[in-house]
Amino acid sequence: MTELRLMWRNTRMVVLCAISAALYAAVLVPFKVVPLIPGVTELRPANAIPIVCSFLFGPAAAWGSAIGNMIGDFFGGVSPGDLFGFFANLFYGFIPYKIWEIISRGEGPVIRSPWIAVKYFAACLAASVLCADFVGWGDNLLALRPFSLLGNVIIFNNMASAMLLSPFILAAVYPRVRRGRMLYEELMPEIKPAPMPRKTLGLALLVAGEVGAWITGNLLSTGYWTPGFLPAWMAAAPYDKSVAMIVSPFMLLAVVGLCLM
Amino acid sequence: MKTTLYIERDSFVHRLHPTAKVFGLFVVFWSIYWVDNPLALMPLALIVLAIALMMGAWENVYRFRWFFILIIVPTMLTWMLFYRVGKPLITLPPFYVSEASLMFGFGRGLKVGALVLASVLFLSGTKVEELAVGLSRLGLPYRLGFTITLAFRLVPLFMESALTVVDAQRLRGYDFDAGGPFERIRRYVPVVVPVFMGALRKANNMAMALEARGFGRTHRPTSFIEYRMHPRDAAAFAFLLALGAVSFWIYYSGLGAIPTG
Numbered sequence: 001m002t003e004l005r006l007m008w009r010n011t012r013m014v015v016l017c018a019i020s021a022a023l024y025a026a027v028l029v030p031f032k033v034v035p036l037i038p039g040v041t042e043l044r045p046a047n048a049i050p051i052v053c054s055f056l057f058g059p060a061a062a063w064g065s066a067i068g069n070m071i072g073d074f075f076g077g078v079s080p081g082d083l084f085g086f087f088a089n090l091f092y093g094f095i096p097y098k099i100w101e102i103i104s105r106g107e108g109p110v111i112r113s114p115w116i117a118v119k120y121f122a123a124c125l126a127a128s129v130l131c132a133d134f135v136g137w138g139d140n141l142l143a144l145r146p147f148s149l150l151g152n153v154i155i156f157n158n159m160a161s162a163m164l165l166s167p168f169i170l171a172a173v174y175p176r177v178r179r180g181r182m183l184y185e186e187l188m189p190e191i192k193p194a195p196m197p198r199k200t201l202g203l204a205l206l207v208a209g210e211v212g213a214w215i216t217g218n219l220l221s222t223g224y225w226t227p228g229f230l231p232a233w234m235a236a237a238p239y240d241k242s243v244a245m246i247v248s249p250f251m252l253l254a255v256v257g258l259c260l261m
Numbered sequence: 262m263k264t265t266l267y268i269e270r271d272s273f274v275h276r277l278h279p280t281a282k283v284f285g286l287f288v289v290f291w292s293i294y295w296v297d298n299p300l301a302l303m304p305l306a307l308i309v310l311a312i313a314l315m316m317g318a319w320e321n322v323y324r325f326r327w328f329f330i331l332i333i334v335p336t337m338l339t340w341m342l343f344y345r346v347g348k349p350l351i352t353l354p355p356f357y358v359s360e361a362s363l364m365f366g367f368g369r370g371l372k373v374g375a376l377v378l379a380s381v382l383f384l385s386g387t388k389v390e391e392l393a394v395g396l397s398r399l400g401l402p403y404r405l406g407f408t409i410t411l412a413f414r415l416v417p418l419f420m421e422s423a424l425t426v427v428d429a430q431r432l433r434g435y436d437f438d439a440g441g442p443f444e445r446i447r448r449y450v451p452v453v454v455p456v457f458m459g460a461l462r463k464a465n466n467m468a469m470a471l472e473a474r475g476f477g478r479t480h481r482p483t484s485f486i487e488y489r490m491h492p493r494d495a496a497a498f499a500f501l502l503a504l505g506a507v508s509f510w511i512y513y514s515g516l517g518a519i520p521t522g
Contacts, residue, residue, distance in 0.1 A: 008404045012468045018408045019460050022415030026423055045449040067412050079376035080290050144373055146343045164443055168450040173457050237344040
């Protein structure tokens with residue numbers, strides 16, 4: 001994750017970060033297509049932008065995704081839960097290119113074969129699940145909304161845009177950006193990739209953490225699972241304390257995995 | 262289309278130091294967070310509404326009137342699915358309708374609504390530059406603050422360019438509203454690609470312009486606008502601290518809790 005800090009020294013990366021953020025917000029605000037939960041979330045074509053930018057601009061896209069989502073929130077009002085939204089979107093923009101570095105074997109993210117499509121799907125799904133986990137976990141910790149509400153809707157929302165829109169945008173812009181030598185690897189040659197075994201361990205921890213958080217978050221927040229080892233006052237609705245006790249370690253595991261990648 | 266909620270006025274809130282405004286938002290969030298009971302939350306919501314009237318932000322509050330209802334009702338219904346506490350009043354599956362679940366659901370809805378109301382107020386009286394100054398005084402790195410400001414400035418440009426592309430495509434007979442939700446998402450590809458490429462063309466020039474102006478030479482750059490603390494800011498800090506303390510006392514004394522009997 002050191003590149004998330006290093007990129008701030010590079011003026012081009014700072015500009016690309018602002019551009020990613022502005023593009024995300026510019027598509028986010030006017031093009032809210034279909035409300036999924038009125039007042040909470042809607043089907044957002046803009047969610048395709050962080051995925052596309054991630055493959056192109058790497059760490060700049062991660063910060064851009066976080067800032068772009070913040071700008072979108074500022075257009076419609078913010079709440080303490082948006083702090084979790086900021087970091088969730090940071091991960092949403094950070095994970096795709098990090099996973100792609102591990103599983104791509106040097107190929108570009110433009111879908112030219114079924115096998116690339118599978119890998120692309122996996123990278124987007126991992127990003128969407130951690131993003132959803134983080135927002136669901138945060139909102140349930142604050143007892144604003146149950147994990148199972150946002151935790152599932154966001155996965156669906158992100159994946160819909162990532163699968164229906166991003167591949168087409170990538171196919172159009174990736175070759176041009178590569179020809180223009182504006183991919184993050186070219187702009188920041190100082191980024192030294194971690195050794196493969198370490199990155200693979202990081203990926204395993206990330207997947208274990210986010211899947212664990214998603215399963216336990218859903219079970220706890222719907223009341224289907226009441227852990228016997230927790231005192232009754234902790235395991236009661238709105239389940240904020242049980243989510244804090246059980247889901248938080250999985251979230252930590254996922255973040256440790258990201259740090260290793 | 263407006264991309265910020267800022268309203269130009271000369272009210273006491275507008276004249277406050279940016280740090281006092283950011284601190285104010287934090288304290289109001291804190292105060293709302295500790296109170297669950299809708300009856301105990303009402304006075305706080307009324308204070309926020311009164312400030313909205315005094316600072317001339319009513320037009321933004323009015324603009325968001327349906328949004329507030331859309332936030333409160335689904336939040337209330339969602340919690341009535343999961344908050345299964347107290348003796349049921351009527352059987353209405355899958356909702357659990359008891360006095361406690363009604364109070365809790367309405368309290369959560371009102372809480373989320375009050376949080377958004379407070380943020381609408383904050384955004385009505387705070388410029389983007391002030392937000393960046395306020396956050397940087399609270400420890401946000403300069404480059405991140407600069408990027409947020411730059412992204413905010415770029416959003417209207419990109420949005421305008423996106424809307425121009427939409428108009429151009431409509432003139433050619435392209436229907437963005439045809440088909441189901443997924444088809445409608447896919448139809449945004451011809452909008453996003455030109456906007457994306459147009460934005461990237463600006464990136465290099467922008468980076469050169471920034472470096473030509475000495476961007477990144479120092480961590481403590483001078484600013485064109487200097488904000489100074491005034492006695493009114495000290496009064497605002499005192500009021501906010503008192504508000505935060507009273508809210509915490511309401512929580513601590515149990516007056517802000519919801520009876521679960």
